Amino acid sequence: MTQLIWLITGCSSGFGELLTQHVLSRGDLVIATSRNLEKVQHLDRAGAAILQLDVTHSQQGIDDTVAKAVSIYGRIDVVVNNAAYIVTGGWEDVEYEQLLSQFETNVFGTYKVTRAILPHFRERRSGTMVFISSLSGWHGHPFVGPYAGSKFALEGLVESLSREIAPLGIKTILIEPGRFRTNLLSPGNLQAVPSRISEYMAASQAHLDGLAKEDRTQAGDPRKAVTIIADLVKGEGCALGREVPFRLPLGADCYEGVREKCEGTLKVLEDWGHVIHSTDYDEM
Ligand SMILES: NC(=O)c1ccc[n+]([C@@H]2O[C@H](COP(=O)([O-])OP(=O)(O)OC[C@H]3O[C@@H](n4cnc5c(N)ncnc54)[C@H](OP(=O)(O)O)[C@@H]3O)[C@@H](O)[C@H]2O)c1
Helix, strand or coil, X not given: CCCCEEEECCCCCHHHHHXXXXXXXXXXXXXXXXXXXXXXXXXXXXXXXXXXXCCCCCHHHHHHHHHHHHHHHCCCCEEEECCCCCEECCCCCCCHHHHHHHHHHHHHHHHHHHHHHHHHHHHHCCCEEEEECCHHHCCCCCCCHHHHHHHHHHHHHHHHHHHHHHHHXXXXXXXXXXXXXXXXXXXXXXXXXXXXXXXXXXXXXXXHHHHHHHCCCCCECHHHHHHHHHHHHHCCHHHCCCCCCCEEEXXXXXXXXXXXXXXXXXXXHHHHHHHHHHHCCCCC
């Protein structure tokens, strides 16, 4: 396969860092971006081009950075919208500004980066957009509202996008990881809002204790995940000769979570079908 040129957001750790290293090892070129260039010097030494990109910057700032990225190798073939973080806390405890910040990074940042690259992809009638969603794009677990809300929003935005750009020859892949061992839950990255409200305190604390226990013990191996992502984009390995789906959960926990949601939804449709079907005008 021809050498691909990747632009990846959020490369200082986790999936972004590992995907950069993995695709370099497969002979592709990478523009690894981070809001702090100090944190991606090792990727520079490994052969990636590095660029400073905070996805919360203005649309103009992001347009300028993406234009600079395109000029490095003359084109971009794959964009991976990976940068995100978690705000976790209850509805009555998380402030509006914290919710807005969550969406600024996970949703609006992704939106801006995607809008910046789309003219380039449209002009070339090719390109692959990869989005990293989550099991939290299927389930709103208690005290995970801000993060789950951001991933549900991303799912809807990206599903629409995929249908708009498929006729132009641009592919979209939405990856939904379950729980993987990255820095996502590390104390510096996770923005945890413990409850101050007596009715929620015990459940909120149990949730936060659970996340602390999960940090760095998650069952998912992110190296395996990034290998699959590269396979899907390149049509190699597990994707060789197969049609790549738009949406792919990753991890046994995500498999179960998605299945449970689908089965539960189908059951509601079966049990309540007569009510659901009863709302059209009689003359229709
Ligand atoms: N690990 C999991 O279990 C899991 C599960 C489902 C989905 N995901 C998704 O996977 C993606 C990557 O997360 P990860 O698990 O690899 O966690 P991670 O190790 O914490 O990496 C997150 C990356 O996002 C970057 N980032 C955060 N805010 C940013 C901003 N405003 N601009 C640019 N970069 C920013 C971080 O950079 P800094 O170092 O500058 O903060 C970091 O490089 C996220 O979309 C996450 O929601 C992860």
